[in-house]
Amino acid sequence: MALSLRTRFSRLRVDLTPWHGSRDFRILLVSGSVFFLGGMVGYVALPYQLYQLTGSNFAVGAMGLVTIAPLVVFGLYGGALADHVERRKLLVGTGLAQVVISALMVANTLLPNPQIWLIYVCGALNAIASSLQRPSRDALLPRVVKHAEIPAAVALSSLTAQIGQLAGPALGGVLVGSVGVTWAFSVELVGIVFATLLYARLGSYRPSGQTSAPSLRAIGGGITYAFRRKDLLATYLVDMVGMFLAMPIVLFPAFATEVLKEPKLLGLLYSAEAIGAMCASLTSGWAKRVHHQGRAVVLATMSWGAAVGVAGLAPNIWFAIAFFAVAGAADMVSGLFRAVIWNQTIPDEMRGRLAGIEMLGYSLGPLGGQARSGVVADLTSVRTAIVSGGALCVVGVLGTAAWLREFWRYDARTDEHAVRERAVRAAG
Structure with missing residues (x-):
């Protein structure tokens, strides 16, 4: 009975097979975890900075209005692009764009009078870069693990995202409350740089099968x-x-x-x-x-x-x-x-x-x-x-x-x- 009970509990444990069996899965998992953690720190810092500068709840909520159109348009286009180009290159290219955007956010906090318009512009640009990047990242997961290991790979990816969801806002809150938004955005910048360097170490993954250039027809397909x-x-x-x-x-x-x-x-x-x-x-x-x-x-x-x-x-x-x-x-x-x-x-x-x-x-x-x-x-x-x-x-x-x-x-x-x-x- 003891052995049976032990076996039952062992079947509940998170399955680490994809981590042990795939180098590129480890790269995706670590880079995604660092990227998400840094992003959640920025997720706390951005509305805090906007509210501190404007004193307006509407100004904070307006960031959602600024990002929703890029999310829709470039999310669909990014998906079509991911089915046409080499996905590692797309991850690295969009990562570099996010590094520049995040650096602008840090630089803006150092100005005597940080520019509100620049925060909105960076928010829109970051939504574009993220929308172009995520379909390629998601599409890579089944390529880097065995078909039977996909449930375990998805569970591990979810687990690291949840850790970031817990730790990121907590760290962001401590940073903005103690040392200011500059440090919070700097942590986000470091996370993006690290993740992009890891993306560059991935193998080459060009979409298999017949592909077509990004277009309305491809998106419609x-x-x-x-x-x-x-x-x-x-x-x-x-x-x-x-x-x-x-x-x-x-x-x-x-x-x-x-x-x-x-x-x-x-x-x-x-x-x-x-x-x-x-x-x-x-x-x-x-x-x-x-x-x-x-x-x-x-x-x-x-x-x-x-x-x-x-x-x-x-x-x-x-x-x-x-x-x-x-x-x-x-x-x-x-x-x-x-x-x-x-x-x-x-x-x-x-x-x-x-x-x-x-x-x-x-x-x-x-x-x-x-x-x-x-x-x-x-x-x-x-x-x-x-x-x-x-x-x-x-x-x-x-x-x-x-x-x-x-x-x-x-x-x-x-x-x-x-x-x-x-x-x-x-x-x-």
């Missing part, structure tokens, strides 16, 4: 491919429904201050989901034995909504933190299996464009969800907005799964796209 495959369409729609209907983060200040009467513990609300997601990542060894991945996405997203709704009923902040942590774990599981489906079934020559589309869904769903939560809270109450959002998420995801039944029946062992990619990788 990617969108058409996504819509024709109901399993892929479901991965986008389920996540967007879940995030749009049950995104509570914008309500955390009011929830902690006015409802739960614990303003000093507001930071724990923001950290709860990341902590839950990290716990799920650390026990993700079981994921490689799941084959009905569509069902896992549906059930995990419904669990996200249910946990958010229960957290909205919390009698105290610790109850809320616990259920937001459960929500974060469920969201991580959903994201893990969505990424596995993408990476195990999308042909390499389409992977960049589909990564660009995924990036848009990942970004626009939460943005719309925050707006929905704010409007409902103003019309009713904070509790009503959170609880109703969670309940609507469960119903909405269930309805989406019923509409796209192929997604519920998806089986990685028999799906024609997964079988084809497995054969291609074996032949390669």
Whole structure:
């Protein structure tokens, strides 16, 4: 019995096989971790600097308006570009552009009167560079590990991102509060430089198969491919429904201050989901034995909504933190299996464009969800907005799964796209 119990626990541990087996995966993982950590430090410093210079909440929020158009346009174009050019070169080129942009942000903080317009320009330029870079980075992951190791590789990537999500804002807050935004932006700059140097050490990865130059036709081809495959369409729609209907983060200040009467513990609300997601990542060894991945996405997203709704009923902040942590774990599981489906079934020559589309869904769903939560809270109450959002998420995801039944029946062992990619990788 003891041996059996030990075996069961060993199956829960995060699978390190991709780390041991692939040099380029290690490079991607370390560079991405450093890049994300530095980016989260800048994520804290930028709105802080804007507010210090303007005293306006609208000025801070306007950065989102400045970056949304570049995100949409260049996210789609970056995906088409990733399917045409050598991906290492694209990572290094966009990394160098981000180094220049970050250096401008540091230089601006050293001016006697930092220029507000330059902050917005740098924000827009950084959104362009990031949108061009991310599809190539995402498209590389299935190229640097074995096909069967993709679930473990996705889980490891998620784990390092969650560490950055926890440590980055904490470090950024300490830096801006103690030594100022110059040091915070400098840390971000160092992280980008280090990540770009690591990208340069990757092997050469030109897209396989027939490629075409970036164009509206190429972008349209990617969108058409996504819509024709109901399993892929479901991965986008389920996540967007879940995030749009049950995104509570914008309500955390009011929830902690006015409802739960614990303003000093507001930071724990923001950290709860990341902590839950990290716990799920650390026990993700079981994921490689799941084959009905569509069902896992549906059930995990419904669990996200249910946990958010229960957290909205919390009698105290610790109850809320616990259920937001459960929500974060469920969201991580959903994201893990969505990424596995993408990476195990999308042909390499389409992977960049589909990564660009995924990036848009990942970004626009939460943005719309925050707006929905704010409007409902103003019309009713904070509790009503959170609880109703969670309940609507469960119903909405269930309805989406019923509409796209192929997604519920998806089986990685028999799906024609997964079988084809497995054969291609074996032949390669």
